[in-house]
Amino acid sequence: MDTYRAAQVAAPSGPFSLVEREVPRPGPGHVRLAVEACGICHSDDFFVSGGMPGLQFPLVPGHEVAGRIEELGEGAGSSDWNVGDRVTVGWFGGSCGHCTPCRQGDFIVCETLKVPGWAYDGGFAETMIAPVDALARIPDALKATDAGPMACAGVTTYNGLRRSVARPGDLVAVLGLGGLGHLGVQYARAMGFETVAIARGPEKAEFAEQLGAHHYVDSTGATPVAESLQALGGAKVVLATAGNSDAIAATVDGMAHRGELVVIGVSPEPLGISPLQLIMRGRTVTGHPSGTAQDVQDTMAFSALHGIRPVVETAPLSEADAAYQKMLSGSARFRMVLTTA
Numbered sequence: 320m321d322t323y324r325a326a327q328v329a330a331p332s333g334p335f336s337l338v339e340r341e342v343p344r345p346g347p348g349h350v351r352l353a354v355e356a357c358g359i360c361h362s363d364d365f366f367v368s369g370g371m372p373g374l375q376f377p378l379v380p381g382h383e384v385a386g387r388i389e390e391l392g393e394g395a396g397s398s399d400w401n402v403g404d405r406v407t408v409g410w411f412g413g414s415c416g417h418c419t420p421c422r423q424g425d426f427i428v429c430e431t432l433k434v435p436g437w438a439y440d441g442g443f444a445e446t447m448i449a450p451v452d453a454l455a456r457i458p459d460a461l462k463a464t465d466a467g468p469m470a471c472a473g474v475t476t477y478n479g480l481r482r483s484v485a486r487p488g489d490l491v492a493v494l495g496l497g498g499l500g501h502l503g504v505q506y507a508r509a510m511g512f513e514t515v516a517i518a519r520g521p522e523k524a525e526f527a528e529q530l531g532a533h534h535y536v537d538s539t540g541a542t543p544v545a546e547s548l549q550a551l552g553g554a555k556v557v558l559a560t561a562g563n564s565d566a567i568a569a570t571v572d573g574m575a576h577r578g579e580l581v582v583i584g585v586s587p588e589p590l591g592i593s594p595l596q597l598i599m600r601g602r603t604v605t606g607h608p609s610g611t612a613q614d615v616q617d618t619m620a621f622s623a624l625h626g627i628r629p630v631v632e633t634a635p636l637s638e639a640d641a642a643y644q645k646m647l648s649g650s651a652r653f654r655m656v657l658t659t660a
Contacts (some may be wrong), residue, residue, distance in 0.1 A: 325378040326639035326657070331369025335443070335640035338377075342446055344359035345392030349450050350400060352408070354476040355463035357442030358383030358569065358631075359646045359655040360471050361498070361562070366436045367643070372448055374437065381441030381657075382434055383471045384408040384449075385463040398451045405457040407619070409470025410434055413450035426452075426611050442467075443639055447660045455615035460623040466616070468498075468629040468654040469619050474610035476503040476560065477618040479581045480510060482607070482638070485556040487511030492536070492554040495584060496523055498653045501630055503558050504530040509625040515551060517544060517570070524538030538566060548573025556581060564588040571596050580604045631656045 326335045345351045363421070365371050365382040376571045388404045400406075414421050414429035421429050435441035439448065457466045476499050485491050491512035493503040500518070507514040508531030510651065515534040516527035524535040536547040544566075548554045555577030559567040562584040568591040571580060582590075582604065592604065601612040634642040642655045 321618045323444060323446040323618075324636060325379050325440070325446075326584055326636055327443070328367050329377045331368065331376065335643060337637055337639070343448055345390055345395065345448050347393040348395055349448050350388045350395050350454070351390040351391040351445045352658065353389045353451060354383065354384055354386040354405065354442050354445055354447050354659055356385045356467045356633075356659070357381040357657045358468040358471065359604045359643055359657065360410075361646065362471070363436060363643070364647065369494055371437055371580075378436065379440040379443050380436035381443040381447075382408070382410050382412065383467040383469075383654075383656075384435065384442030384447060385457060385467040385470070386447070388454075389446075389448040395451050400451060400454060405463075405466075406454040406483050407466050407470040407615055408435055408447070408449045408453045409455070409474060409612075409615050411453060411599045411611050411615070411634075412438060413453040414516075421574055427614070431543065443636065443657060453612055455612040455619065458623040461510075464631055464633055464656045465622075465628050465657065466619060467501075467656055468631065469622060470615050471609055472499050472629065472654060473502055473622065474615045475499065475583050475607070475617040476558065477506050477621060478610040479503070479583050480506050480556070483556045483558070483581050483605075484577065484579045485512055486509075489555035490515065490548075490552050490575070492517055492548055492570065492573070494559045494566060496527060496530075496559060497560065497649075498629075498651070499560035499583060500562050501530060501653050503560055504532050504629045505625075506621075507558070509533070509621070509627060512550055514555075515548065515554065520618070527575050538569070544569045545571070545573035554578055558583065564590050566583045568592050571602065574600070574602050576600045576602075578602045581607050583607050599657040629654050633658050635659075
C-alpha cells in the first residue's frame with residue numbers, strides 16, 4: 320500500500336501531528352498532485368480553529384499549494400492538463416458551476432466555493448486531490464515556494480489593484496507591510512501607480528523603499544495618516560491589507576474624490592466610517608475576495624515578468640505546528656511556506 324504524509328489537526332485549535340495515509344486516486348474531473356510547497360495563510364485559522372460551518376476533523380488545511388500533477392482522473396486530461404505539469408491551487412479550489420454567481424461567470428463568489436482545507440483536504444501534505452478548474456499553471460521562472468503564496472496572497476493583492484478605479488500615475492496607498500502588503504507595494508509600483516506604503520514605525524521606511532514605494536507614511540507618527548495622504552494629493556485607491564479596522568478607517572479621509580477603499584485585510588470588528596465621509600466626496604468601499612484559477616495564472620505571469628516575489632520563510636512539513644504558530648504570532652517574514660523535499 321502506497322502512503323503519504325499529511326499534517327493534520329484532530330480537533331479544533333489542536334496541535335498539528337504528522338500522519339501516514341493511503342494515497343488516494345483522483346475521481347472524474349480531478350487530479351492528484353505531488354505537493355512541493357504550501358504557504359501558511361492567516362485564513363487557515365478559520366478552519367483550524369473550527370470557525371467555519373461544515374468542517375470535519377481531523378482536518379488538513381492549506382490553500383497556497385504548488386506542486387506537480389502525478390495522476391489524472393477520468394476526463395481531467397481533456398482540459399489540456401498532463402502528468403508532470405507544474406500547478407498551483409489557491410483559495411479558489413473549484414466552484415459548483417450552477418449557482419447564480421457561477422452562471423454569471425463570477426466564480427470566485429460561488430455560493431459553495433470549494434476552499435482547500437474546508438471542502439477537501441488541503442496542501443499541508445505530500446499529496447492532494449483537486450478539481451481541474453482549480454488549477455493554475457506555474458511559469459518556469461517561479462519556484463514552488465514562490466508560486467504557492469501567489470495562489471492566495473498574491474492574487475488577492477494583484478486583483479484588488481487591477482480591478483480598482485486606479486489608473487497608471489494615480490496615487491495608490493497600501494496599508495500594511497505584512498504577508499499581503501509587501502506584495503501589494505510591489506504590484507502597485509509595477510502597475511505604474513505612485514505608491515505609498517503605510518505601516519507602523521519609522522524603521523519600516525527603508526524596507527518599503529526596497530519594495531518600490533515612492534512614499535512612506537508611519538501610522539504611529541505625529542501626523543495622522545489621512546493628513547499625510549492628503550498632503551501627497553489624496554489617494555485614488557487605498558488597498559487595506561492590514562487586519563485592523565481602526566487602521567483601515569483612519570485612511571478614508573486621506574482618499575481623493577471618487578476614491579476607493581479596497582478591503583482585503585480581515586478583521587471581525589466593524590469599520591468606523593460615517594456615511595458623510597463617503598457621500599460628500601463620492602468615495603466607495605469595496606470588499607475584495609481572492610481570484611479564480613485564471614486570475615492566479617495572470618498573477619504569476621505578471622510576477623514573473625516584473626520580478627515580483629514573496630518574501631518567504633520555509634520549513635519542512637514535519638515542522639508544520641511550529642511554522643503555523645509562528646504565522647499566528649505575527650513574527651513570520653512574511654509568508655511561512657511548508658516544503659515536502
